[in-house]
Amino acid sequence: MPENSISKRETRIVMKKKMNREISPRAIEKFSEIGTLILEEFAAYVEDVASEDGEKTRVRPRHIEAAHSRFMRDKNADE
Numbered sequence: 001m002p003e004n005s006i007s008k009r010e011t012r013i014v015m016k017k018k019m020n021r022e023i024s025p026r027a028i029e030k031f032s033e034i035g036t037l038i039l040e041e042f043a044a045y046v047e048d049v050a051s052e053d054g055e056k057t058r059v060r061p062r063h064i065e066a067a068h069s070r071f072m073r074d075k076n077a078d079e
Contacts, residue, residue, distance in 0.1 A: 005036040045071045 011032040015023050045067040050059045057063075 006032045006039065008032055011035065042067065042071055 008028055011028050049067045050057050050063045
């Protein structure tokens with residue numbers, strides 16, 4: 001598993017909160033892998049939004065919210 005990935009422990013916790021069924025160890029591993037890719041992609045959106053305010057801008061909650069809006073808009077446009 002890559003160094004900067006979502007841990008299997010955290011993955012298991014999230015999946016058990018949202019799913020009322022047995023979860024195989026390989027499903028947890030795959031969820032962690034794909035979840036990490038989604039987080040990395042979202043972080044790139046946040047960087048793009050924050051960079052619009054200047055190179056050394058501190059990331060603020062408004063950047064996260066704007067990035068989320070763009071992420072969801074782009075995700076829905078692909079469907």
